[in-house]
Amino acid sequence: MADFLHNGWSLFIAGVTLLGILACGLLLYSQSKVKVKVGADGQPLPVQTTGHVWDEDLVENNNPLPRWWMIMFYLTIVFALGYLILYPGLGSMQGTLGWSQVGKYAQEMKAGEEKYGPIFNKYQAMPIPALAQDPQAREIGERLFLNSCAQCHGSDAQGSKGFPNLADTDWLYGGAPETVLASIREGRHGQMPSMAAAVGGDQDVRNVANYVLSLSGSSHDPIKAVMGKAKYAACAACHGADGKGNQVLGAPNLTDKTWLYGGGLNNVMDAINKGRGNMMPAHKGILSDAKVHLLAAYVWGLSNRQATVAGISAGDARAMGKLTGVSDTPARQ
Amino acid sequence: METSPPKQYSQQEIEQSLYEVRKKIYPRALTGWFATWRWILVWFTQIIFYGGPWLTWNDRQAVLFDLVSRKFYIFGLVLWPQDFIYLAVLLVISALALFLFTAVGGRVFCGYACPQTVYTEIFMWVERKIEGERSARIRLDREPLSARKVALKGSKHLVWGAIALWTGFTFVGYFTPIHLLAEEVMSFALGPWETFWILFYGFATYGNAGWMREQVCKYMCPYARFQSAMFDKDTLTVTYDTVRGEPRGPRSKQADRFELGMGDCIDCGICVQVCPTGIDIREGLQYECIGCAACIDGCDQVMDKMGYPKGLIRYTTEHAMINKLGRRDIWRRVLRPRTLIYFSILGLIILAAAMSLALRQPLKVDVIRDRGMPRATEDGSVDNVYRLQMMNTEEKPNRYVISVQGINGVSIVSESQFEVAAATTKAVPVRVRVPAGAAQPGSNRIKFVIQDTDDQSVKITEKAVFIVPR
Numbered sequence: 001m002a003d004f005l006h007n008g009w010s011l012f013i014a015g016v017t018l019l020g021i022l023a024c025g026l027l028l029y030s031q032s033k034v035k036v037k038v039g040a041d042g043q044p045l046p047v048q049t050t051g052h053v054w055d056e057d058l059v060e061n062n063n064p065l066p067r068w069w070m071i072m073f074y075l076t077i078v079f080a081l082g083y084l085i086l087y088p089g090l091g092s093m094q095g096t097l098g099w100s101q102v103g104k105y106a107q108e109m110k111a112g113e114e115k116y117g118p119i120f121n122k123y124q125a126m127p128i129p130a131l132a133q134d135p136q137a138r139e140i141g142e143r144l145f146l147n148s149c150a151q152c153h154g155s156d157a158q159g160s161k162g163f164p165n166l167a168d169t170d171w172l173y174g175g176a177p178e179t180v181l182a183s184i185r186e187g188r189h190g191q192m193p194s195m196a197a198a199v200g201g202d203q204d205v206r207n208v209a210n211y212v213l214s215l216s217g218s219s220h221d222p223i224k225a226v227m228g229k230a231k232y233a234a235c236a237a238c239h240g241a242d243g244k245g246n247q248v249l250g251a252p253n254l255t256d257k258t259w260l261y262g263g264g265l266n267n268v269m270d271a272i273n274k275g276r277g278n279m280m281p282a283h284k285g286i287l288s289d290a291k292v293h294l295l296a297a298y299v300w301g302l303s304n305r306q307a308t309v310a311g312i313s314a315g316d317a318r319a320m321g322k323l324t325g326v327s328d329t330p331a332r333q
Numbered sequence: 334m335e336t337s338p339p340k341q342y343s344q345q346e347i348e349q350s351l352y353e354v355r356k357k358i359y360p361r362a363l364t365g366w367f368a369t370w371r372w373i374l375v376w377f378t379q380i381i382f383y384g385g386p387w388l389t390w391n392d393r394q395a396v397l398f399d400l401v402s403r404k405f406y407i408f409g410l411v412l413w414p415q416d417f418i419y420l421a422v423l424l425v426i427s428a429l430a431l432f433l434f435t436a437v438g439g440r441v442f443c444g445y446a447c448p449q450t451v452y453t454e455i456f457m458w459v460e461r462k463i464e465g466e467r468s469a470r471i472r473l474d475r476e477p478l479s480a481r482k483v484a485l486k487g488s489k490h491l492v493w494g495a496i497a498l499w500t501g502f503t504f505v506g507y508f509t510p511i512h513l514l515a516e517e518v519m520s521f522a523l524g525p526w527e528t529f530w531i532l533f534y535g536f537a538t539y540g541n542a543g544w545m546r547e548q549v550c551k552y553m554c555p556y557a558r559f560q561s562a563m564f565d566k567d568t569l570t571v572t573y574d575t576v577r578g579e580p581r582g583p584r585s586k587q588a589d590r591f592e593l594g595m596g597d598c599i600d601c602g603i604c605v606q607v608c609p610t611g612i613d614i615r616e617g618l619q620y621e622c623i624g625c626a627a628c629i630d631g632c633d634q635v636m637d638k639m640g641y642p643k644g645l646i647r648y649t650t651e652h653a654m655i656n657k658l659g660r661r662d663i664w665r666r667v668l669r670p671r672t673l674i675y676f677s678i679l680g681l682i683i684l685a686a687a688m689s690l691a692l693r694q695p696l697k698v699d700v701i702r703d704r705g706m707p708r709a710t711e712d713g714s715v716d717n718v719y720r721l722q723m724m725n726t727e728e729k730p731n732r733y734v735i736s737v738q739g740i741n742g743v744s745i746v747s748e749s750q751f752e753v754a755a756a757t758t759k760a761v762p763v764r765v766r767v768p769a770g771a772a773q774p775g776s777n778r779i780k781f782v783i784q785d786t787d788d789q790s791v792k793i794t795e796k797a798v799f800i801v802p803r
Binding site for chain 1: 346347348349350351352353354355548551552703704705707708709711718719720747760762763764
């Protein structure tokens with residue numbers, strides 16, 4: 001564990017440590033006796049001052065300390081040596097107990113695993129739709145979500161620009177429980193290359209963008225849209241001839257009003273000109289499978305409110321709002 | 334204290350240890366006004382300490398410091414980590430009270446209320462009951478080992494050990510529910526830390542009250558050091574009246590001391606024998622003196638027997654000794670700037686703490702804005718998402734309704750009512766919407782109002798910032 005470049009350094013440090021302890025012992029021993037003057041009667045004189053005086057009349061006396069105190073000083077030396085034998089501390093020596101920070105960490109994790117493992121294992125054995133109905137599982141899922149997912153997707157899972165909304169019913173890759181699980185575990189890499197060259201010149205890009213906007217009934221220039229329709233063929237390979245997208249590729253549906261990067265002409269032109277790249281990191285190495293399973297159930301439950309008990313958590317309410325059109329947020333999944 | 338060496342000494346030097354072996358002190362038992370007060374305080378403090386954990390409140394232990402769930406229960410009061418300031422306030426109050434009492438009456442805390450004194454008193458009582466009076470104890474210690482000595486000493490240590498273990502058990506009972514702890518002890522199922530602390534606290538009690546006694550006050554205790562620094566010339570301290578007492582000496586009760594030219598002190602040594610720190614108060618105030626007034630009780634009894642007035646050793650002040658002040662003047666000088674300042678600061682802090690506890694809301698909220706970009710919707714309105722960390726400090730579940738204000742037309746567009754279980758914390762996401770053009774680009778101030786649905790008086794307002802993209 002000790003990161004010494006050379007064993008000599010380890011010995012040097014160990015030597016300094018031991019010498020220091022030894023010096024403390026010698027100092028204690030040498031200072032535990034004092035020479036005192038003897039009076040005329042052959043008896044040592046009563047307590048004398050050390051000769052130090054402050055504030056004119058405050059003197060330091062030479063009163064003896066209690067013996068148990070000195071013994072305790074020696075005990076600290078015994079303690080130090082005992083500690084150095086048992087624990088790492090003497091150069092690169094490991095200590096006979098084999099204690100290490102990494103070992104301690106592993107031990108704590110193991111203890112945690114033993115304590116919480118059964119709970120997680122119970123849930124991992126349950127199918128996701130059933131978990132989405134279990135209040136405790138949803139609570140655990142929500143806490144996991146707030147810790148691990150909310151940084152991007154938002155505390156209410158409704159995403160923001162570039163981060164998909166998980167609480168609506170639009171899915172980039174599909175909303176089946178296994179698909180959600182796969183998204184979390186393996187991550188997703190959404191890519192749209194720059195299509196400017198494939199579409200043509202600047203004017204063509206503008207026209208195609210207008211056509212794309214027309215698919216979802218967003219405000220657009222109808223003449224330009226008609227002119228762009230033919231050029232849309234370049235996009236149809238992924239987004240489909242009808243613009244309904246392709247969940248195998250994760251190509252978004254262009255006929256709804258859910259925009260991952262925002263709607264409107266400029267945003268769509270940006271996408272055609274520059275392409276889009278998006279990355280959801282894989283969580284399989286970060287969270288245990290059981291936790292991913294719980295998270296998938298929580299996320300799936302957000303947009304499948306009939307599968308969850310109403311009123312359990314805010315997620316349901318949001319899903320309800322979603323379906324009743326109270327909240328329309330331009331993000332898709 | 335003799336500080337200057339005598340003039341004549343030989344040039345000879347001998348080596349002496351800088352350390353000394355403790356000379357055991359055998360305090361003589363006594364009764365009296367001050368001893369009675371000390372026993373009253375022993376009973377008072379120890380009934381509270383030993384009895385405290387056995388009280389129940391709301392179907393739980395009345396006083397419980399639950400470290401695992403980080404909640405301190407004190408009867409109806411539940412303190413959370415956020416209330417840690419009250420611990421600081423408690424320490425400030427304790428310190429100021431110590432200053433005040435010390436300025437008025439010297440080391441009264443040491444003499445009557447300090448656990449070291451209290452447990453030493455209890456342990457000495459046990460010692461006296463088993464080994465006998467002072468002289469008997471001295472004899473016993475000098476005797477060679479015998480069956481009787483082993484029996485006496487052994488039974489004394491057994492009783493001490495029992496008291497000490499019970500003390501350790503009680504102490505841990507403030508942290509682990511004591512009924513549960515009792516069950517664990519019975520079934521040998523104590524956790525490692527519980528075992529350690531029971532034994533540690535028990536050992537500390539046994540060692541300090543049984544063996545160390547005055548050594549704790551003389552060499553370990555920090556209060557002892559700085560309490561002495563808080564004395565002034567009007568502080569009441571245990572004082573031997575040298576003028577009245579000297580020249581001391583034995584005499585017959587019938588003799589007229591004035592004719593003999595003697596003071597009132599008959600040099601009986603009672604004051605030295607009763608002293609728990611083994612000093613002679615007649616040499617003046619010494620740092621070892623813990624202000625227990627045992628010598629006053631002892632001396633007053635002797636004065637009574639002699640037919641002399643009481644108070645040869647008494648509580649008095651330096652000023653009174655020098656200027657021959659009477660009782661009234663002494664008491665008048667108790668109210669001096671120093672004590673009045675201590676008293677008013679103490680009063681203010683106690684009042685402020687009581688007010689703050691009385692007005693404490695059983696709900697705490699932290700508002701954390703999601704760091705994501707705010708979102709502009711189709712119609713130009715803007716959404717911000719917040720996470721509200723709601724802490725219900727009451728011991729019953731509560732429903733809270735959240736509203737928001739501060740910008741025209743600002744509203745919550747997600748669930749705004751939440752149930753939080755008893756004495757738990759819940760993080761809830763809240764989406765806030767501001768209509769188009771209602772707020773300036775940049776950050777705008779808003780306020781969350783969190784209100785208990787059942788209890789109108791429970792209401793918290795938390796500031797937050799609403800971001801509108803530029």
